Amino acid sequence: xxxxxxxxxxxxxxxxxxxxxxxxxxxxxxxxxxxxxxxxxxxxxxxxxxxxxxxxxxxxxxxxxxxxxxxxxxxxxxxxxxxxxxxxxxxxxxxxxxxxxxxxxxxxxxxxxxxxxxxxxxxxxxxxxxxxxxxxxxxxxxxxxxxx
Amino acid sequence: xxxxxxxxxxxxxxxxxxxxxxxxxxxxxxxxxxxxxxxxxxxxxxxxxxxxxxxxxxxxxxxxxxxxxxxxxxxxxxxxxxxxxxxxxxxxxxxxxxxxxxxxxxxxxxxxxxxxxxxxxxxxxxxxxxxxxxxxxxxxxxxxxxxxxxxxxxxxxxxxxxxxxxxxxxxxxxxxxxxxxxxxxxxxxxxxxxxxxxxxxxxxxxxxxxxxxxxxxxxxxxxxxxxxxxxxxxxxxxxxxxxxxxxxxxxxxxxxxxxxxxxxxxxxxxxxxxxxxxxxxxxxxxxxxxxxxxxxxxxxxxxxxxxxxxxxxxxxxxxxxxxxxxxxxxxxxxxxxxxxxxxxxxxxxxxxxxxxxxxxxxxxxxxxxxxxxxxxxxxxxxxxxxxxxx
Ligand SMILES: Cc1ncc(COP(=O)(O)O)c(C=O)c1O
Ligand SMILES: [Zn+2]
Numbered sequence: 001x002x003x004x005x006x007x008x009x010x011x012x013x014x015x016x017x018x019x020x021x022x023x024x025x026x027x028x029x030x031x032x033x034x035x036x037x038x039x040x041x042x043x044x045x046x047x048x049x050x051x052x053x054x055x056x057x058x059x060x061x062x063x064x065x066x067x068x069x070x071x072x073x074x075x076x077x078x079x080x081x082x083x084x085x086x087x088x089x090x091x092x093x094x095x096x097x098x099x100x101x102x103x104x105x106x107x108x109x110x111x112x113x114x115x116x117x118x119x120x121x122x123x124x125x126x127x128x129x130x131x132x133x134x135x136x137x138x139x140x141x142x143x144x145x146x147x148x
Numbered sequence: 149x150x151x152x153x154x155x156x157x158x159x160x161x162x163x164x165x166x167x168x169x170x171x172x173x174x175x176x177x178x179x180x181x182x183x184x185x186x187x188x189x190x191x192x193x194x195x196x197x198x199x200x201x202x203x204x205x206x207x208x209x210x211x212x213x214x215x216x217x218x219x220x221x222x223x224x225x226x227x228x229x230x231x232x233x234x235x236x237x238x239x240x241x242x243x244x245x246x247x248x249x250x251x252x253x254x255x256x257x258x259x260x261x262x263x264x265x266x267x268x269x270x271x272x273x274x275x276x277x278x279x280x281x282x283x284x285x286x287x288x289x290x291x292x293x294x295x296x297x298x299x300x301x302x303x304x305x306x307x308x309x310x311x312x313x314x315x316x317x318x319x320x321x322x323x324x325x326x327x328x329x330x331x332x333x334x335x336x337x338x339x340x341x342x343x344x345x346x347x348x349x350x351x352x353x354x355x356x357x358x359x360x361x362x363x364x365x366x367x368x369x370x371x372x373x374x375x376x377x378x379x380x381x382x383x384x385x386x387x388x389x390x391x392x393x394x395x396x397x398x399x400x401x402x403x404x405x406x407x408x409x410x411x412x413x414x415x416x417x418x419x420x421x422x423x424x425x426x427x428x429x430x431x432x433x434x435x436x437x438x439x440x441x442x443x444x445x446x447x448x449x450x451x452x453x454x455x456x457x458x459x460x461x462x463x464x465x466x467x468x469x470x471x472x473x474x475x476x477x478x479x480x481x482x483x484x485x486x487x488x489x490x491x492x493x494x495x496x497x498x499x500x501x502x503x504x505x506x507x508x509x510x511x512x513x514x515x516x517x518x519x520x521x522x523x524x525x526x527x528x529x530x531x532x533x534x535x536x537x538x
Pocket of ligand 1: 158159218219220221222224250252297299300301326327328329349350351358359360
């Protein structure tokens with residue numbers, strides 16, 4: 001038994017919706033390479049619905065698995081549904097994460113929100129009242145545990 | 149998984165079957181207490197004495213200068229805390245060490261800092277060496293001890309301990325070296341090195357875990373770390389780990405007995421991997437000097453990737469390696485060793501240590517390279533660092 005659940009390892013070994021998306025209409029990137037995790041989300045939104053999503057992640061196994069799972073949870077959903085995505089839902093869908101890796105799921109939630117914010121900005125709409133304030137950096141760094 | 153390729157011999161090594169054979173009669177025999185006064189007690193005492201002689205022969209010292217401990221960490225803690233406490237009574241409360249020691253040394257030093265000792269943390273060069281002139285410059289009248297490792301556990305670079313020890317001698321300062329990674333990997337002779345104390349650990353040279361030794365030059369008297377009974381000439385209390393000690397003795401004899409062959413074999417594997425990875429995978433770098441490093445150590449950074457990704461990809465293909473250092477795998481922080489040689493955080497995160505042992509073959513090295521050549525491009529293709537936004 002390793003440190004991760006079978007679901008996490010499955011998403012790590014076979015990440016869903018991975019890659020670039022040149023025609024995305026919402027792109028968000030969160031985290032920083034210094035602390036070891038960066039996630040980028042691409043969204044294609046049509047009529048208020050996420051018709052396609054792709055991600056790129058630099059980070060540990062949990063970072064890759066949480067971003068992969070987050071894309072699955074929002075694909076085909078409405079913007080409102082995607083805004084309701086929590087890191088807790090991502091963790092549960094992956095059958096849990098080790099405590100030191102929970103910050104990765106926070107980052108996945110933030111990546112989705114960053115991409116949605118970008119979508120609104122491109123529409124000429126201020127995203128803050130809708131999406132809320134983004135932390136951009138990962139949770140672990142805010143807590144200082146990354147040691148940077 | 150059909151095939152396991154173990155390339156983490158710097159973390160620990162498999163116990164040599166001959167070592168197991170040496171330990172078995174101790175574990176299955178009558179098992180007397182070495183301090184007891186009847187035949188099976190004497191027998192256990194003799195077994196320990198044999199092991200002590202084996203360690204002494206390997207290190208080039210007297211058997212009476214070898215003290216068994218519960219591993220490398222204990223030996224480091226004893227040398228450092230025992231010396232610091234003893235010399236503090238003479239007003240010496242300054243210690244010198246390097247910025248890239250093992251945590252056993254780093255944390256022992258930090259514990260002393262909390263108790264009012266002052267520690268100088270020497271910088272290391274970009275290719276992974278402590279400069280003897282920095283040691284000389286750091287020594288003060290109140291310096292009690294200099295502790296610099298013989299070989300670094302992450303990047304494998306071999307430190308100029310002979311020169312550092314000579315500087316200490318000239319200045320009448322005690323010198324300790326953590327030789328946990330070096331013993332059994334390169335020739336280690338305490339008299340040639342000129343150190344006052346040297347730590348070693350059984351499980352790094354195909355011996356058992358949880359047993360080590362501290363060489364203490366005759367006449368050097370650090371305070372005890374473990375107080376209690378009169379074992380180890382009243383300097384390290386506790387009923388001896390007889391089987392472990394016997395195993396360590398057998399292992400060190402085997403390790404130094406075939407050292408030249410073993411080194412040549414490991415250097416061949418190491419240099420094959422370094423050469424092929426650096427040639428075939430772009431934006432990779434070797435950490436630590438290419439030549440003056442442990443025969444079995446290859447430490448390589450892969451730009452645009454995070455080490456755990458590589459670790460898991462290798463594990464899924466049966467390869468055991470480590471990101472930076474095994475001791476650190478529960479922490480999100482990049483390795484203090486890699487930061488000390490000046491690697492930026494980003495590069496430090498994408499670093500792997502491959503450490504070879506005598507049981508590894510050229511086939512293992514080739515397999516590692518082909519797996520890396522397969523997985524690194526795949527993971528880079530999904531890395532936002534490797535492919536930044538336009
Ligand atoms: C350089 C160094 N010092 C000390 C230790 C600690 O040795 P042990 O695991 O026997 O306590 C290790 C290995 O973990 C090491 O590599
Ligand atoms: Zn972080």
